[in-house]
Amino acid sequence: MLSALLVMTGIALAIGAALGYAAVRFRVEGDPLVEKIDAILPQTQCGQCGYPGCKPYAQAIAGGEAEINQCPPGGEEGIRKLADLLGREVKPLSEEHGVEKPKAVAVIDEQTCIGCTLCIQACPVDAIVGAAKQMHTVVEKLCTGCELCVAPCPVDCISMVTQAETVQTWKWRYPVVPLRVEGKRAA
Amino acid sequence: MTRQEFRELAHNGLWKQNPGLAQLLGLCPLLAISTNMVNAVSLGLATILVMALSNLAVACLRNFIPYEIRIPVFILIIAALVTVVDLAFNAYFHSLYLVLGIFIPLIVTNCIVLARVEAYAAKNPALTSTVDAIMMGTGLLGVLAVLGGLRELAASGTLLAGIEMVLPGASGLQVFGDDYPGFLLAALPPGAFFTLGCLIAAYNAINQRRAARRLQAPAPSADGQQAGASAPLTS
Amino acid sequence: MRALRKLFSFNGGVKPAPHKAASIAEPIAIAPLPERLMVPLWQSTGAAALPLVQAGDRVLKGQRIGAADGGLSVAVHAPSSGTVLEIGPQPMAHPSGLLAPAIVLATDGEERWTELEPVNVGGTPPDALRDILRDAGIVGLGGAVFPSHQKLRPGAHGTRTLIINGAECEPFITCDDMLMRERAAGVLRGAMLMKHILQAREILIGIEDNKPEALAAMRAAAGSEAEVVAVPTRYPAGGAKQLIRVLTGIEVPHGRRSTDYGVQCFNVGTAFAIHQALDHGQPLISRLVTVAGNVARPRNYEVLIGTAMREVVALAGPRPDTNRYIMGGPMMGLPMPGFDVPVVKATNAILAGSPTLFPPAPPEQPCIRCGDCARACPADLQPLELYWFSRARNFGKAQEYHLFDCIECGCCAYVCPAHIPLVDYYRYAKSEVWAREREKEAADAARQRFEFRNFRQEREDSEKAAKLAARNAAAAAAARAAADSPAPSATAAEPAEPAAEGQKKALIAAALARAQAQQAAAPPRNTDDLSAETQAEIAAIEARRQEPATTANIAGGDATGTSATPTAMPAAADKKKALIAAALARAQAQQAAAPPRNTDKLSAETQAEIAAIEARRQQAARLPPEPAPEPPREPPLEPPK
Amino acid sequence: MNAELPGKGPNAARTALRTAAIMLLFTLVFTAVMAYTYHATRPAIEASREQEQMRLVDEVLPPGSYDNALLEDYVVVGSRPPPGVDKGARIWRARRAGEPVALVIEALAPDGYAGRIALLVALGADGRVSGVRVTAHRETPGLGDYIDPRKDRDKHSPWIAQFAGRSDEPASWLPTKDGGTLAYRSGATISARAVGQAVGRAAGWARAQGRQLYDAPAGSRLP
Amino acid sequence: MMHSPFLRPAPGVRGVMLTVLLALLPGIAVYAWQFGAGILVNLLLASCTAVAAEAAMLRLRGRAVGLAVGDLSALVTAWLVALSLPPLVPWWLTVLAVLIAIVAAKHLYGGLGQNPFNPAMAAYCAMIVAYPALMSQWPAPGQLDFGAQLDLILGGPRNIDAISSATVLDALRTGLRTPGATVDALRQTSPFGAVGGSGWEWVGAAYLLGGFLLLARRVITWHMPLAFLLTLALVSGVAWLIHPAQFAPPWFHLASGGTLLAAFFIITDPVSGATTPRGKLIFGAGIALVAWLIRSFGAYPEGIAFAVLLMNICVPLIDMKTQPPVFGHRGGESP
Amino acid sequence: MSHYLFIVIGAVLVNNVVFVRILGLCPFMGVSKKLETAVGMGLATTFVLTLGAGSSYLIDHYLLQPNDLAYLRTLSFIVVIAAIVQLTELVIQKSSPLLHQVLGIYLPLITTNCAVLGIPLLNVGMGHDLLESLLFGFGSSAGFTLALILFAGLRERLEGADVPGPFKGTAIAMITAAFMSLAFMGFAGLDHFH
Ligand SMILES: Cc1cc2nc3c(=O)[nH]c(=O)nc-3n(C[C@H](O)[C@H](O)[C@H](O)COP(=O)(O)O)c2cc1C
Ligand SMILES: Cc1cc2nc3c(=O)[nH]c(=O)nc-3n(C[C@H](O)[C@H](O)[C@H](O)COP(=O)(O)O)c2cc1C
Ligand SMILES: Cc1cc2nc3c(=O)[nH]c(=O)nc-3n(C[C@H](O)[C@H](O)[C@H](O)COP(=O)(O)O)c2cc1C
Ligand SMILES: Cc1cc2nc3c(=O)[nH]c(=O)nc-3n(C[C@H](O)[C@H](O)[C@H](O)CO)c2cc1C
Numbered sequence A: 001m002l003s004a005l006l007v008m009t010g011i012a013l014a015i016g017a018a019l020g021y022a023a024v025r026f027r028v029e030g031d032p033l034v035e036k037i038d039a040i041l042p043q044t045q046c047g048q049c050g051y052p053g054c055k056p057y058a059q060a061i062a063g064g065e066a067e068i069n070q071c072p073p074g075g076e077e078g079i080r081k082l083a084d085l086l087g088r089e090v091k092p093l094s095e096e097h098g099v100e101k102p103k104a105v106a107v108i109d110e111q112t113c114i115g116c117t118l119c120i121q122a123c124p125v126d127a128i129v130g131a132a133k134q135m136h137t138v139v140e141k142l143c144t145g146c147e148l149c150v151a152p153c154p155v156d157c158i159s160m161v162t163q164a165e166t167v168q169t170w171k172w173r174y175p176v177v178p179l180r181v182e183g184k185r186a187a
Numbered sequence B: 001m002t003r004q005e006f007r008e009l010a011h012n013g014l015w016k017q018n019p020g021l022a023q024l025l026g027l028c029p030l031l032a033i034s035t036n037m038v039n040a041v042s043l044g045l046a047t048i049l050v051m052a053l054s055n056l057a058v059a060c061l062r063n064f065i066p067y068e069i070r071i072p073v074f075i076l077i078i079a080a081l082v083t084v085v086d087l088a089f090n091a092y093f094h095s096l097y098l099v100l101g102i103f104i105p106l107i108v109t110n111c112i113v114l115a116r117v118e119a120y121a122a123k124n125p126a127l128t129s130t131v132d133a134i135m136m137g138t139g140l141l142g143v144l145a146v147l148g149g150l151r152e153l154a155a156s157g158t159l160l161a162g163i164e165m166v167l168p169g170a171s172g173l174q175v176f177g178d179d180y181p182g183f184l185l186a187a188l189p190p191g192a193f194f195t196l197g198c199l200i201a202a203y204n205a206i207n208q209r210r211a212a213r214r215l216q217a218p219a220p221s222a223d224g225q226q227a228g229a230s231a232p233l234t235s
Numbered sequence C: 001m002r003a004l005r006k007l008f009s010f011n012g013g014v015k016p017a018p019h020k021a022a023s024i025a026e027p028i029a030i031a032p033l034p035e036r037l038m039v040p041l042w043q044s045t046g047a048a049a050l051p052l053v054q055a056g057d058r059v060l061k062g063q064r065i066g067a068a069d070g071g072l073s074v075a076v077h078a079p080s081s082g083t084v085l086e087i088g089p090q091p092m093a094h095p096s097g098l099l100a101p102a103i104v105l106a107t108d109g110e111e112r113w114t115e116l117e118p119v120n121v122g123g124t125p126p127d128a129l130r131d132i133l134r135d136a137g138i139v140g141l142g143g144a145v146f147p148s149h150q151k152l153r154p155g156a157h158g159t160r161t162l163i164i165n166g167a168e169c170e171p172f173i174t175c176d177d178m179l180m181r182e183r184a185a186g187v188l189r190g191a192m193l194m195k196h197i198l199q200a201r202e203i204l205i206g207i208e209d210n211k212p213e214a215l216a217a218m219r220a221a222a223g224s225e226a227e228v229v230a231v232p233t234r235y236p237a238g239g240a241k242q243l244i245r246v247l248t249g250i251e252v253p254h255g256r257r258s259t260d261y262g263v264q265c266f267n268v269g270t271a272f273a274i275h276q277a278l279d280h281g282q283p284l285i286s287r288l289v290t291v292a293g294n295v296a297r298p299r300n301y302e303v304l305i306g307t308a309m310r311e312v313v314a315l316a317g318p319r320p321d322t323n324r325y326i327m328g329g330p331m332m333g334l335p336m337p338g339f340d341v342p343v344v345k346a347t348n349a350i351l352a353g354s355p356t357l358f359p360p361a362p363p364e365q366p367c368i369r370c371g372d373c374a375r376a377c378p379a380d381l382q383p384l385e386l387y388w389f390s391r392a393r394n395f396g397k398a399q400e401y402h403l404f405d406c407i408e409c410g411c412c413a414y415v416c417p418a419h420i421p422l423v424d425y426y427r428y429a430k431s432e433v434w435a436r437e438r439e440k441e442a443a444d445a446a447r448q449r450f451e452f453r454n455f456r457q458e459r460e461d462s463e464k465a466a467k468l469a470a471r472n473a474a475a476a477a478a479a480r481a482a483a484d485s486p487a488p489s490a491t492a493a494e495p496a497e498p499a500a501e502g503q504k505k506a507l508i509a510a511a512l513a514r515a516q517a518q519q520a521a522a523p524p525r526n527t528d529d530l531s532a533e534t535q536a537e538i539a540a541i542e543a544r545r546q547e548p549a550t551t552a553n554i555a556g557g558d559a560t561g562t563s564a565t566p567t568a569m570p571a572a573a574d575k576k577k578a579l580i581a582a583a584l585a586r587a588q589a590q591q592a593a594a595p596p597r598n599t600d601k602l603s604a605e606t607q608a609e610i611a612a613i614e615a616r617r618q619q620a621a622r623l624p625p626e627p628a629p630e631p632p633r634e635p636p637l638e639p640p641k
Numbered sequence D: 001m002n003a004e005l006p007g008k009g010p011n012a013a014r015t016a017l018r019t020a021a022i023m024l025l026f027t028l029v030f031t032a033v034m035a036y037t038y039h040a041t042r043p044a045i046e047a048s049r050e051q052e053q054m055r056l057v058d059e060v061l062p063p064g065s066y067d068n069a070l071l072e073d074y075v076v077v078g079s080r081p082p083p084g085v086d087k088g089a090r091i092w093r094a095r096r097a098g099e100p101v102a103l104v105i106e107a108l109a110p111d112g113y114a115g116r117i118a119l120l121v122a123l124g125a126d127g128r129v130s131g132v133r134v135t136a137h138r139e140t141p142g143l144g145d146y147i148d149p150r151k152d153r154d155k156h157s158p159w160i161a162q163f164a165g166r167s168d169e170p171a172s173w174l175p176t177k178d179g180g181t182l183a184y185r186s187g188a189t190i191s192a193r194a195v196g197q198a199v200g201r202a203a204g205w206a207r208a209q210g211r212q213l214y215d216a217p218a219g220s221r222l223p
Numbered sequence E: 001m002m003h004s005p006f007l008r009p010a011p012g013v014r015g016v017m018l019t020v021l022l023a024l025l026p027g028i029a030v031y032a033w034q035f036g037a038g039i040l041v042n043l044l045l046a047s048c049t050a051v052a053a054e055a056a057m058l059r060l061r062g063r064a065v066g067l068a069v070g071d072l073s074a075l076v077t078a079w080l081v082a083l084s085l086p087p088l089v090p091w092w093l094t095v096l097a098v099l100i101a102i103v104a105a106k107h108l109y110g111g112l113g114q115n116p117f118n119p120a121m122a123a124y125c126a127m128i129v130a131y132p133a134l135m136s137q138w139p140a141p142g143q144l145d146f147g148a149q150l151d152l153i154l155g156g157p158r159n160i161d162a163i164s165s166a167t168v169l170d171a172l173r174t175g176l177r178t179p180g181a182t183v184d185a186l187r188q189t190s191p192f193g194a195v196g197g198s199g200w201e202w203v204g205a206a207y208l209l210g211g212f213l214l215l216a217r218r219v220i221t222w223h224m225p226l227a228f229l230l231t232l233a234l235v236s237g238v239a240w241l242i243h244p245a246q247f248a249p250p251w252f253h254l255a256s257g258g259t260l261l262a263a264f265f266i267i268t269d270p271v272s273g274a275t276t277p278r279g280k281l282i283f284g285a286g287i288a289l290v291a292w293l294i295r296s297f298g299a300y301p302e303g304i305a306f307a308v309l310l311m312n313i314c315v316p317l318i319d320m321k322t323q324p325p326v327f328g329h330r331g332g333e334s335p
Numbered sequence F: 001m002s003h004y005l006f007i008v009i010g011a012v013l014v015n016n017v018v019f020v021r022i023l024g025l026c027p028f029m030g031v032s033k034k035l036e037t038a039v040g041m042g043l044a045t046t047f048v049l050t051l052g053a054g055s056s057y058l059i060d061h062y063l064l065q066p067n068d069l070a071y072l073r074t075l076s077f078i079v080v081i082a083a084i085v086q087l088t089e090l091v092i093q094k095s096s097p098l099l100h101q102v103l104g105i106y107l108p109l110i111t112t113n114c115a116v117l118g119i120p121l122l123n124v125g126m127g128h129d130l131l132e133s134l135l136f137g138f139g140s141s142a143g144f145t146l147a148l149i150l151f152a153g154l155r156e157r158l159e160g161a162d163v164p165g166p167f168k169g170t171a172i173a174m175i176t177a178a179f180m181s182l183a184f185m186g187f188a189g190l191d192h193f194h
């Protein structure tokens, strides 16, 4: 009994001291992971993930507080990349945070706009131009489609318009694989 | 603890976060010891015991454990409890002890034990922590039992052979006839991997079908539940 | 005869049946002038041309009707004289089936040329020559429609060898063959001009050895000026990299330009077009097109750009079961979405297809990894791996396996026993990768702008810290006053309350009425103290407002057109261009004055816009926080924080 | 194990001391728990172990045939083991009223199909084999593992039982196929041959030793 | 919509598989001639099971059944399973093996083209591990008439010593465990023919013929068979030269067991094998090396099946590391 | 000499930790989705396990056995291994930031790899001496690394396969592991030929 206590005391003392010392001496500084995660997020800054922007969400993921499937604009592809980076399982987009939509841009109905500047303040990427009491316009190229400007508008003049394909932005379709028989799923 | 909490813990441990099927933790004993049902269930019980004790101990002591040495302390606690269980098996179920071999000491590194201690017991009160451990352990035990049963049945056509090691006087079942040629592979490592793979697939299939049904059921109202309840009968 | 040149060879390749004899039986014919010509604005790899005419304008043959926009763009010209009917979305010779902006001409049958100015090549500096070629609309006629003026820049170490590509390796196509037979002198003259511009030392003309007449004609024309080399017939010997390899032994890796290796390669048609552009001042308004396949009289025609394909094929007598057109050869050609798409500069052949001639592809079977594709691939790729990863949408891996080295020659799909449309998978993967790159760029830009905005807000906050107290007081007073007014201070963001709802409606009605009134009564507005920039912006927006029917709303319901959007109508585009130019100038001036900011990486245009916004901000900061000169106009909202 | 804890001041030494002290406390408490359990269960464990060994011995030697404390009455084989016997093996002596009854030898067959086969051979004082048991082997399951009676499909007359009572010349303990007298199962001759030869060698050696093995003092080591 | 290339002369997967089946016919004929028609029963049994299993799996997975069954790949697998099992195994063993091949090794991975392991060899390995006794009962040529064979296949009583004469590899492996035995002495005994096992030499020659057909029809390339046979000859030759009493000579290794069947029909399985030229050489050589090791030192007499599976495991890495240089990246003649 | 060779061959191939001894499966399943991470995890485990095997032997041989403290094995081994993990991390962090970047995130995971405790316990059970313990530890972890890398290669390829729905993900990975362990059974016997 005594020998047991002595032996374990020795081991514990050595290890406890070493770890306690090490814990203070070699603190891990900074977290490059956040940058890597942030680089994957779409930077829409829409807050649908439940965080006030992409960077905070990235920090939350890195800190283990958030799941990787909370960003609807990033969609399935984004989740896949995050899973890859973090070595986690791919999951479907969390329903409570929204659904993946085709990219849209905000369009201000200029007839209706009263120039209140509320949307300008809401837009996280300065994509809206206009001054007080001037009707405002969205610079299409800069708009990330975050929809943050839609709610604040007092006259509901902002609508989200999905972007149509042009010949230049057209993507080749996934070649259809005609292997599956419709309606013949396993019962 | 409320009923609701209890059900939540039970559902998590038994199904949603099942260690063997969903979290894929504690795989080594799961695969190595499930050659027959008796071994599997025995190790499962031992694991439940260790998990419950260690969760209880950690939940009680959690306020005294400094953050920086929490993991060494957790390991210390688990290892001590495992040793206690190991000694107890050695003393009172000696033949079983011989069969389970190093897998009793290995409960220490069984990731699920440390995972539950770290993720649950370190943050929750004693009672719920213990329940959580028991539920998680039971989830693992369930998988162990199914896996052990399937493998034993395929390999030798028996069930619960060797039960006399635990319950003297009881005897196993010869399920298939005497001339069953036996599928030895099931008792070997490939059979373990394969059977667990199929169990996981079955688990996925059930979950997928449930999810599909939930999608089909239009509203989460009373009739939605009804549709969900009647579906198993009709399908 | 010279001593035989040592030829090299490339791996892989296939030998499909040539099917060329039928269309070389008769000489090149000139296709008759159609009544209507559709000239797409987008006919080169870069951006679409900017239209220079408006609906109703009269144009002459060869008149420039679209100007190059950016380095990889070239001009487009009226193929014949007539009237501009409309400028707008039209069917396009593109597999997507999407409409693209085009200039539609009604021909007047007079074929009246605009004034043509031959160029004194010797006395013109190369840069000017390149500009002339750009404005003559010269692009590569070998299929890639890459602007030739860009390729005519000598590499870092000069260009040693100019290769003229007369290989024409695709089955069915014979337009280069016929061109070389009938217009060898012009081709050679074009080659000499390019040699001059590139300061190249030698010209090699590579022709597949199954075209003896073309070889003979070119040899006769070349004399000692150029070396005409017969190369073994094997598809894709005409691929630029493969031909360079065969003739010189040089392998040009992906991502490198052949000029870096002292070689440059042009199609024979391109050479001829350059000869016409420089020697006769004649822009690229027509090209040779092989019409073959399911037609009674396969033949080569000289066709005006913009002629509907249906009319061209009609000349060759299509058989009744013709169900589709293919632009290009059977290996690399693209299926056309309809019969009425126009001939474009990329149209080297139109193959009429029928269910028997080009039967629908057999169903795709699983890849059995037999490796036949890898053996056939002239780029030495592992097509099966590319396929595996493209199919799984694992584009990162596909790129690791050199997806972008694939030249889309189709050899792999040709030999694949599983009948997998391999090239389609690669095209799919490539366009997804490009789309992702665009998204990534957009995300990076958005991040920068977001960070910049946060930074600016902080700065403004601290600058205004002193004024804040006073302002708060004022705002509070205003709010109190507003609270007493008939419209209480409920915010519009609470739609649940019926009162708020009604109020919102009222507000909208009021705002609408105001806006309309504003429009009706010409602008006695409070814009007098705005800066020139802001005014320009507003003018642009006003202009847009005046034209409700313009831009994309008709095209496809998409959003407004910035200058890059091809759907912009000419007038709007012109106005916008002017505005943008102004903004640019302003921005540059501002940039010169202001300290460098973290927006430098943005495009000039975007920077201009940011500059405008900045200006506006400063403006707004100068304005009193609650200016309220017309109290009823400003709804009682929370003061900006 | 991460070192990512909140820094609690720069005094590393003090923190280290404090954590060490707590660690120590935990260690002491839990070591004490273990030590206590160990001492509490020790008798039961010893008993179980002996029981297990006796269970094996009982399988090769009828329990009533001797009256000494068999497990304490053994000699150890030296570093140069005799043929058929394991290095460092024990040989237990069963006696009735002090008279030799049987030897229980830890034997070894080095040439099984998949390596060594460990055996327990009981050799009566009359030179007859009393029983043989396989204690460890790696023979192919389903083919060569019939040498272990628990795996033998024929539960009524297990293969290994055929050694009991034999006193004939060990040289003939070969599979019938090799001209010996041993039966074998499903063509798996190697396992049978290996076991037979090992038993024969061990028994032959022990017989040749005569009473020497019984007379050596308990716990002594043979040269 | 239909895309380029618009010409597709390739024969289709069915054509490829049909060639393989045809190329197997000479081997099967000689097999039946030497060892009796029992093998034909097994082939039939395996084929029916394979087609049924393939169709059932496709249906379960909601795929078009006709096209995929029509590609004949299941038949190739079934024939190769039947040809690698001993010809007298009971019927249920053949059925079980084919089910493992088609269901577990092929369709759980998504069917044709996706399986990382050679289905036939996976089934063979599973069977030899599960039923080593049944799997080592090989008859001598001309030993049993068709009726007796049929009876055994249908599950009749098995008197092992009457029906089985261990294969030469087995005999060699076990024989060498007897102290003092030498290869030469052993080869005087019955199962050994002039070079390989008696009777098997002829079957091997017929497989060789089929292999040349596959080579001529470009269904397979020379890399794998050559690397495999050369390496096997090389390692066994070196060992034999060093210690002729303990190691069998190279021609014995080449002519016995499944060597020739494996060389042309099994290791060449395109789906589970390496695909790059260098990769194929490594793959073939690796199989030979591992197979020789297992034959000479391992617990199982015939190591080719395990060697194939083991090299299957390495295929992704081999393929990754042996990518041929892409056009322009050779670094050869650029200036 | 060949005795030591057999220990290594036996530990790497014949009694591969993962496929035959069935140890270390959680990281085997968890960290094998990408080749790079598999290599990192393998290297980290090899380092720690080899050291752990050696130091466990020393503790057992010089501290526990002389004092009849066999029951403290589990506890002392795991504590020492945890300490080794931690110290390795510190040493690497200080001496080679690059290596730390590669291995850093795997080190903490190693403590819950049951091979890390299982191999030292097996060492004791098999009565290995110091050199044998080290070789056995090294061989086993090399076997773990080999299994992990090969498995990761296969899994990367499997990502593209059209696996039936319920089998996607871990189920098919398990089945792949089953075939791999079947293949490794072919090595049976290679560690004790005559
Ligand atoms: C080994 C094991 C197998 C199980 N199999 C099933 C099953 O086949 N079907 C099922 O509905 N639940 C199964 N369960 C899950 C529990 O019964 C689960 O708690 C219960 O289904 C409640 O889930 P629900 O609230 O989502 O309906 C299983 C649990 C374990 C541990
Ligand atoms: C597979 C393939 C085949 C080609 N075949 C020819 C050809 O036969 N003749 C030709 O002029 N260009 C052919 N090209 C286009 C050339 O690669 C290259 O773009 C062209 O010769 C450059 O000349 P250009 O810029 O004048 O068009 C082919 C391209 C590819 C990818
Ligand atoms: C995979 C496999 C495992 C075998 N395992 C054993 C075994 O454990 N014991 C045994 O005696 N024979 C075993 N054998 C059988 C022997 O190889 C051999 O066939 C048998 O002993 C016949 O020996 P003979 O040559 O003396 O007739 C096995 C055979 C195979 C194919
Ligand atoms: C040359 C060649 C060899 C083949 N060899 C095998 C084989 O060894 N085992 C097998 O199951 N299938 C074989 N197949 C058939 C097919 O490739 C196999 O069923 C796939 O692995 C199933 O996906 C072969 C096919 C070809 C063309």
Ligand code: SF4
Pocket (backbone or CB within 6 Å): A041, A042, A043, A044, A045, A046, A047, A048, A049, A050, A051, A052, A053, A054, A055, A057, A070, A071, A072, A073, A074
């Ligand atoms: S949901 Fe996505 S895009 Fe929106 S803020 Fe969160 S991370 Fe950014």
Ligand code: SF4
Pocket (backbone or CB within 6 Å): A105, A106, A122, A123, A124, A125, A126, A127, A128, A138, A142, A143, A144, A145, A146, A147, A148, A149, A150
């Ligand atoms: S304009 Fe609206 S939708 Fe677009 S980025 Fe700004 S706030 Fe988001």
Ligand code: SF4
Pocket (backbone or CB within 6 Å): C366, C367, C368, C369, C370, C371, C372, C373, C374, C383, C384, C387, C412, C415, C416, C417, C418, C419, C420, C422
């Ligand atoms: S040719 Fe077709 S089937 Fe063969 S490997 Fe290539 S893609 Fe696969």
Ligand code: SF4
Pocket (backbone or CB within 6 Å): C373, C376, C377, C378, C379, C380, C381, C382, C383, C405, C406, C407, C408, C409, C410, C411, C412, C413, C422, C423, C426
């Ligand atoms: S299409 Fe691409 S992958 Fe296919 S053969 Fe041509 S270059 Fe190779």
Ligand code: FES
Pocket (backbone or CB within 6 Å): B025, B026, B027, B028, B029, B109, B110, B111, B112, F023, F024, F025, F026, F027, F112, F113, F114, F115
């Ligand atoms: S249980 Fe063995 S590693 Fe997790």
